[in-house]
Amino acid sequence: MKRPTIKDIAAAAGVSKGAVSLALNGRSGVSESTRSRVLGVASSLGYRPSVTARALSSASADAVGLVLVRPPRALGDEAFFFQLIAGMQSEMSCALLLQVVSSREEEIALYQRWWAEHRVDGVFLVDLLVADPRVELMPSLGLPAVVVGGAGHHGALASVWADDYAAMTSVVEHLKALGHRRIARVAGLASLLHTVRRDSAFASSVVDGVVVAGDYTAESGARATRELLGMAEPPTAIVYDNDVMAVAGAEVAADLGIAVPSELSIVAWDDSVLCQHGRLTALSRDTFAFGARAARALVAVIDGASPTDVEDVLPELVVRGSSGPAPAV
Secondary structure, three states, X not given: OOOOOHHHHHHHHOOOHHHHHHHHXXXXXXXXXXXXXXXXXXXXXXXXXXXXXXXXXOOOOOEEEEEEEOXXXXXXXXXXXXXXXXXXXXXXXXXXXXXXXXXXXXXXXXXXXXXXXOOOOEEEEOOOEOOOHHHHHXXXXXXXXXXXXXXXXXXXXXXXXXXXXXXXXXXXXHHHHOOOOOEEEEEOOOOEHHHHHHHHHHHHHOOOOEEEEOOOOHHHHHHHHHHHHOOOOOOOEEEEOOHHHHHHHHHHHHHOOOOOOOOOEEEEOOOOHHHHHHOOEEEEOOHHHHHXXXXXXXXXXXXXXXXXXXXXXXXXXXXXXXXXXXXXX
């Protein structure tokens, strides 16, 4: 197929070649609506600027990007990302450009703008979806990327991931060994790939297990816990998809007069200071080292190495005071 040109973009977008050039290079002289339309057309046509032209404009942006789709207020509660980012930064001499947006559409538009303006040399992709448009977008833009998580769904991109399926299985086996049979789960966002993998492992390991959806916030963890503990036959153990929801669940149990762990066992995903001080049993891994591995993978891809698929160490279950034998029937 013929490689698309600026002339092709101009024709498809209904603007002049000069406007296309201004939009693609992030220069003033075009409206934001025109810039957005040009970037969208360029992406859909699979346009990639010539290597020579990009080299003349700038050899390196000396920055990499990370975009999080989160309510800004919620980010402060997620210790996981602070440790991940710290690990990433430890392996890079360039700047890390972090931006929080409210939707996937905003995220994708931001990547297109970063690419057009040559703001970053590469990006980290987190919170992979089962069918994720970013996996195809990055190669079409020619923007180096590393998927953090997402085994088997990262296309031709580099990936660093941990086995969520095996980790969930290890949690359930721990609870079963303690005699628990009524095990429930407060899950993360259903659209995320790691949630789907954990769902699958939980369904395979627990007979008639109950799953209530959460969104990683304390509010959702508390709401889900009240729902579960209000059932006619409440669970004797609950697994939470992050530390924040687990801590909120423990507080709800205390408010309801349900003793942990003699009446209810609680296990959290992503060990943190919250879990350590709350004496919560939790899946633990070195998130700082995980971020460092992702950074090394991205630096390698930016430097021209072939994308790699790296499995991180399996998270380890750290048993503390929130899990114990199932209560006698």
